[in-house]
Amino acid sequence: MRYLASLFLLVFSFTTANAQFFDDNDQNYQFSNPISWEAEVEQENDSIYNLIFTAKLEEGWHLYSQQEADIDIAPIPTKFTYNNTPETYELIGETEEPEAEPYYDEVFGADIIYFEDEVVFTQKIKVINPEGPEVVAEVYFSVCDDEQCLPPETERFTISLQDKQVTAGFTDLEISDRDQELADALDMNLKGMEAYHTEEEDGGSNFTNIFLLGFLGGLIALLTPCVFPMIPLTVSFFTKGAKNRKRGTINAISYGFFIVLIYLLLSLPFHLLDSVNPELLNNISTNVTLNVLFFVIFIIFAFSFFGYYEITLPSSWSSKMDDKASSVGGFIGIFFMALTLALVSFSCTGPILGSLLGGSLTSDGGAMQLSVGMGGFGLALALPFALFALFPNWLNSLPKSGGWLNTVKVVLGFIELGLAFKFLSNADLVQHWGLLKREIFIGIWILAGLGLVAYLFGLLRFPHDGPKQRISKGRFGVGVLVLLFVIYLIPGLTNTSHANLKLLSGFPPPLFYSVYDKGTEAPLGLEAYKDWDKGLEAAKRENKPIMIDFTGWACVNCRKMEEQVWSEPEVFETIRDDYILISLYVDDRKDLEEEEQFNYIRPNGSIKPIKTIGDKWATFQTINFRNNSQPFYVLVDPEVNMLHEPVGYMPDADKYYKWLQEGLEKFKETSKN
Template sequence: MKYLLGLAIFLSFLSTNAQVFNEVSGSQYADPVSWEAEFEQENDSIYNLIFKADLEDGWHLYSQQEAEMEIAPIPTSFTYNTSPSTYELIGETVEPDVEPVYDQVFEANIIYFEEEAVFTQKIKVINPEDLEITAEIYYSVCDDEKCLPPETEKFTISLDNNKVTEGFTGLEISEKDKTLTQELKLDIKGADNFKIENEEESSFLSIFLLGFIGGLIALLTPCVFPMIPLTVSFFTKGARNRKRGLLNAILYGFFIFAIYLLLSLPFHLLDSVNPEILNNISTNVALNIIFFIIFIIFAFSFFGYFEITLPSSWSNKMDDKASSIGGVIGVFFMALTLALVSFSCTGPILGSLLGGSLTSDGGAMQLSFGMGGFGLALALPFALFALFPNWLNSLPKSGGWLNTVKVTLGFVELALAFKFLSNADLVEHWGLLKREIFLGIWILAGLGLAAYLFGFIRFPHDGPKQKISKGRFGVGVFSFLFVLYLLPGLTNTSYSNLKLLSGFPPPMFYSVYEKDTEAPLGLKAYKNLQDGLEAAREQGKPIMLDFTGWACVNCRKMEEQVWSEPDVYETLKNDYILISLYVDDREELPESEQFNFVRPNGSIKKIETIGDKWATFQTLNFRNNSQPFYVLLDPELNLLAKPAGYTPDASEYHNWLETGLRKKEQLAKK
């Protein structure tokens, strides 16, 4: 059972899709970018128009260059009222020269700007008298969790009057504007019954527990396990008195814990220089490939084909210092000697911890929690067995089972290596590790592990063939059952979404099979509010408003990883009317439906496209402009549950949908 537990949890150890904070907010109108414009004169006829964007921390403004990917950020674009008789543009609008950087939302290397971006357009003035230049900037911004609907900023630049005016000047709010704005306003009932709040769940405890489990696994390796009775006996019998021996053993355990915790300190220094540096370092293609190669090396080391060890001079020097110095400092060097000597077994596990922490959102602090858990698990046995030396009699004797544990870890490392290669493949769109190919490799690794545990294949350090123990047989059965669980993932059926491995394989859309993209998962999704409302009233079903976007990655993740879960899928298909409103749809509205809208900050926005309309609809009714954003209503527009945002936990999301259904039943009885 201890092997089974360790293997099962260790398989989820390296999830690079760490849980994103679950943010449910109905009062979050974000406006993270402000624009300024000015101009400067080079000579009598050449001018530079300068547009400066100031962004709040954590937000990205994207390049004018379109990213070549299926789901891409909306590029920034500039349009000018060029007139050959008054002025002409010289070249393209110049943007800051920056290298592509890994974008956490789109999971690809993309050119984007942080904090500040300055764009310059050179023009040649032909007739400066009464010359007014209008420039419209179409853009969208994202942070590490969400993107906002695209916006348009307008500047009117008067060279003759030396004046720059921001906004859509000369626009008046007509009766038509007021009427069309009012038509977007829903009479939502029951909103006061739901408290709107932000909720977040820290992953620090989870990574600490996973680190602790990693430490327990390391204890069961040939490099560490035999050291427990030897070291404890040294402290309990070698000291002048039992009290001093116990104190030294406890100090020894504390120093082991402290050493592993101290290993995370350099990453805090990097994090303090630039909070994004760990994510930028760990999520680029080159580093993911390096991790892939390292994990392959770790796997073959665990298989016994070679040993990865630190220079023996290091451990010898530490051992000499421990012997010669004595006292508290000597105990510290003994702990350091253990850390160095056991590296061939603990190194691969520490590498897993390092890779898993740095490729998630927790950064250096998350790494410290993981290393602390790892060190604590290694340290506890030395302190506990020193306090209760009779427990040593219950320890199993060292033997071939230790090598079995090591080889088993080798298969786990081999499988995890392909997660890093998959990350690189997804970023670069090589198409090497489509979802089914990735799962096929894991199936082969699982079959290899089962074959080893059942005695069909052997490795260099295996002893003579013996009867298979119950523990080894149990883990072998578990490995085979795990392979059976993976097999449906190779099919193009509703069973291909493997719930327990969410976040490990490539997403479901990254498949060797062609997928229907007209609506998420083939669901019936209305793209127009009125059509959806009529359907809901005819069928007597509640509504789920799905505020989404074509360029919204987290929207796709929800659709492919959460909506695809059988319970969620069946509930959406059978019990709700789905209305998907795309806030970045650039199809123009009929002229009769275009209007001017007064934003919450008092500025005026021209509603010209379908996306403009639905983004404004979301802002008006829910004071929120981020996606994905989900709202449950009944046909009479009663709010059935508090609105939800990105919710990667399918069970939580399904419970939210069920809450809406129960609320509708309650209202129907009144």
């Protein structure tokens, strides 16, 4: 049973590791401008003209569609507006954009359409008088990458239809003394920023993480009844059947190499799909039909592991491979032997490989990620054959096959059952069925966990279980571990700060997809000021340090930070009790009072009209921190002294908590002086 305990710990490690696969990439003190716009005019006939707007984006950035998502909080759609000059032209229809498949975003819980690299928008117009007033077109937009979003911007184009000339920018705006005064008023007189600098950190490789997960999956597969008994038989065949030990060792190592090769070859078709359309695998991951199909397949796999039926590939396949291995001989024969192992062990390895396939298709790694995972899986299966061939005496230390192998299969069956509902959850989120809200999903996992506990304690039995015997210490120990895991899940059913389950981050539906009403004006129900001056007054009154949260309603990673990092008890309590939180939304479209509106000169020399609350706070961030990305967090004291280096997207809760604590310690030190 110690092998069953190892299996559970491996699966537990899989879950934990999956929750931690993020890269730290703090992007401070930088002004990003990853998009450029161009406009041109094409004349179709005497009266019909096309206004063509082209956006070019840097690699990794995307621009959202004009289509608005039917949800309360959504990414900012691109919007085109035109001056009303009927004596010059009339609009024909809406501004057209390329067709694109929607991408399901788990944070927003909706299908989102966006564009990458280059996108062309076209507006058809009917010209009444080409010598009339110029056409003024404005495009309002926001861009994001995987870790940050930039505040929404407006680009203006002044178009002369007579000579088809286009002038970009707010050329009619000037900077007055009043504009400069209002811009200067946003300078918070920050002190101590020169003491901090950005140190760019190298994040861990996702491919390494996926390889390790595949390797863990292969180790789990080794402990199944389809594979484990093959180890001593195959190794003995190579070591005893060869003319000498050296030859037998070479054959066994070749056998292991071909196992790895076969599993790598299984991923080749997905590379072909990826080459045809790099977005295809990602689009597959959001396909409702496919996710429901995965759900059904995993349920079938689960009950197969329970022993109600056996899933095998056609026996003729393995027979043909076995005949080939016997008749050909040499390295080619060894290859067919490895292929035979892959076929006959499918009933045990298939579900595990299905998990690996499903996980790869529901991420951004595509075919290469799948190949890396397959390589890790094949290596884990191959290693025992090579190692035991090198050290045959180790075979004596292997446990005998027996009932514990069936126990392993049943445990895997419960794991497959839990994973099945993950795919159904994906479909539910896409279609907004409301079937698997977060608490319902966790409740199902609790029931599955209790079922596994009942099995391990001998209260529940399956068809292939042997005669009922006294529960071993190992099996009882694993049952206790599973029970503890079930207890860990229980707070996930509540509407408290403990409902966020860090070990399962990314598996259940997001926190906002809940049976509870999550409506609040601040993240997680925290008290947050949405105005710098009011927050500063509160900090001086309460003598507390300030955490400035530059955020946006449409900022994906801002929501991730709030749900996955701020929700951690120690982080949540530190922000709530020890800091004054000021959340400044850079995409708030509410108009400023007229006397607060002004024109601002950007760092690149262009002019930006500041008309909305979001414009104001985005400019406030730019002026004081030379940064325009979100999320962006700053710690200062009531006298506006920097307490720590600002940070951006930091999904490591422990690291973020340490950052908060170090800022708090600096505040206490300076308060004593």
